[in-house]
Amino acid sequence: MLKIWESKFQQSKDKLPLIIPLVIYHGQKEWDIDLNLADLLVDVPEVVAKYVPNYQYLLYDLSKYSHDEIKGGAKLRIFLEILRGIFRGDFVESFKEALIVLEELEEKEKGIEYFEVIVRYVMNAKEDLSVNDLEKVTKEISSERSEELMTIAERLREEGKREGKKEGKEEVAKKLLEMNFNLKEVEKATGLSKEKILEIKNKTVN
Known part of the structure; x- marks a missing residue:
């Protein structure tokens, strides 16, 4: 919020824009943090309370939503399905649901680009899931997607090798x-x- 305001202020010395803070949560534990900034501060004396910035943020805890409750356009549903399931025991099902929705995208080229974003995120965030696991699930939905996944995985491996060599030299x-x-x-x-x-x-x- 501060960065946005700072950027806007540098562009124009006019009044700052309204920002409504939104938190999308998909962690392993239930969200138990206060929704007000002031409640997170160490005991603030009442005499100085009016000088302390405070706001409430909107919270969307995706872990509480089921597959059927995930709504919206194709890209949004894919994004929410992956986030909702990444730390859950039924992630494979979430990944499968996301792939099904992906097939609904009308513009094939953009669908492929989005698929790579998904694969990159999953391979970085889901340590207990191998490329072979993903390939098996993907093949159930689309053999074409399955081939794309293996191509992306190989590209990621090459990038990792290059990065490793670079870090080694440095x-x-x-x-x-x-x-x-x-x-x-x-x-x-x-x-x-x-x-x-x-x-x-x-x-x-x-």
């Missing part, structure tokens, strides 16, 4: 700099650019 560069190797020596040992090594050096010093 870690080596950091250690060499800490041992007082000069820029040329670090550049030769890691293959990183001079600019990147200087960036790492500045971070290390700070």
Whole structure:
């Protein structure tokens, strides 16, 4: 909220816009946090209470909703199905429901892009679910989607390898700099650019 107001204020010195805070929750435990900001603060003396900012936020706890209660357009339903089920024991069913809704999307190209977003999120958030598990479920809905999933999974693996190699080089560069190797020596040992090594050096010093 503060960032939005700051951005708006920089654009125009006029009055700030109204913001209604909304929390979409899909955690493993029931939401038990107060809905008012002031209630989260350590005992505020009444004499200074009027100087303390306060607001109430809207809460949507998706864990309480069933499949049938998930409404809205195709993309919204897919998003809510995945969020609702990601930490539940019946996630496979939620994933299957999301895939069924995905098939309803009229624009095929955009549907494929959205499918990749879903797969990336699930593979990052659902550690106990393998690519093979997802592929098996996807195949029940669409063999075409199943092939897309494996292509996306392979692309994610390659990205992970590249990122791992990159982080490895940067870690080596950091250690060499800490041992007082000069820029040329670090550049030769890691293959990183001079600019990147200087960036790492500045971070290390700070």
